[in-house]
Amino acid sequence: MNEFLENVKKNIHLRTVHSELVGYWSVEFGGQMNKVFHIWKYDNFAHRTEVRKAVAKDKEWQQSVVPNLALIDEQETEITYLVPWSKLEKPAKEGVYELVIFQMKPGGPALWGDAFKRAVNAHVDLGYSKLVGVFHTEYGALNRVHVLWWNENADSRAAGRHQSHEDPRVVAAVRESVNYLVSQQNTLLIPTSFSPLK
Numbered sequence: 001m002n003e004f005l006e007n008v009k010k011n012i013h014l015r016t017v018h019s020e021l022v023g024y025w026s027v028e029f030g031g032q033m034n035k036v037f038h039i040w041k042y043d044n045f046a047h048r049t050e051v052r053k054a055v056a057k058d059k060e061w062q063q064s065v066v067p068n069l070a071l072i073d074e075q076e077t078e079i080t081y082l083v084p085w086s087k088l089e090k091p092a093k094e095g096v097y098e099l100v101i102f103q104m105k106p107g108g109p110a111l112w113g114d115a116f117k118r119a120v121n122a123h124v125d126l127g128y129s130k131l132v133g134v135f136h137t138e139y140g141a142l143n144r145v146h147v148l149w150w151n152e153n154a155d156s157r158a159a160g161r162h163q164s165h166e167d168p169r170v171v172a173a174v175r176e177s178v179n180y181l182v183s184q185q186n187t188l189l190i191p192t193s194f195s196p197l198k
Contacts, residue, residue, distance in 0.1 A: 001026070001034040004071045008036075009194045011064035018058070019051045022088070023197035025097060025189035028154075034073075037099065037189060078140030083109065085117055086134035091150040094198040097132065097189040098149040098157060103182040106143055109136065112180035119177035120147060122170045128160040132197070143182075150197075154188060 005026065012021070022039035042048040055061060082088060104112050124131045132148040151157035164170045191198050 001071075004068050005036070005192060007064070007068050007071075009192065011061070012194050014058065014061040014064055015055065018054050018061075019047075021196055023097075024192045024195040025099075026192060028096070028188040028190050030185065030187035036192075037187075038195075076140075078144075079138045080135035080140075080146060081138055083113070083117075083134045083136050083145075086131070088133045089131060089150075090197060091130060091132065093152075094191070095150050095152045096154055096157065097191065097197070098129070098151065099187045099189055100147045100149065101185045101187075102145045102147065103141065103184070104143040104145060105180045105182055107180075108143060112177070115173075115177040115180060116145065119170075119173045122167075122173035123164055126164070126167060126170065128164040128167075128170070129157065157188075 008024075012024075015021070020041040022041050024038040025036065027033065027035040027037065042051065102116070104116070109116075120131065120134060123129055130150040132150050135146040135148070137144040137146070149157075151160065
């Protein structure tokens with residue numbers, strides 16, 4: 001893992017000339033160990049296609065990734081959109097991130113969107129955590145929503161979570177949303193030294 005991240009750090013500038021890196025993290029706990037998670041921004045599918053073609057033709061970048069190929073066990077790619085009521089927020093200072101993946105019942109946002117929005121906004125409005133963005137999967141597991149939160153550290157996240165569990169306003173909003181929930185996974189992410197989101 002350390003060798004992989006050092007190689008990426010040394011060469012990431014070759015990739016970011018082609019498109020914007022939003023953030024790059026390593027998984028601390030709540031998921032597989034020795035795992036990284038990163039978000040890249042594209043204007044649309046045509047833009048992503050152009051970038052992929054340019055990256056494939058970039059010999060310097062292609063050569064730079066060769067040492068890491070033997071270090072990768074598996075890779076998963078999803079296409080997601082920010083939901084209409086969320087925008088990408090950049091925290092003002094460094095911290096830790098929590099990626100919460102919700103697998104919702106089939107039916108899409110038309111079925112569960114309003115209740116989910118109320119549950120997320122209850123945490124935001126009451127100041128229990130800072131929302132970075134809410135993303136809905138277009139390609140990958142459908143009816144999956146990724147919520148990315150920022151906290152100053154893991155202890156402040158734990159304190160906010162415990163307080164929110166005792167807040168009747170949050171409890172009421174979440175109780176409605178869980179009627180549409182299939183599963184949930186929480187992962188604590190640590191930003192890498194080269195991640196734009198710190």
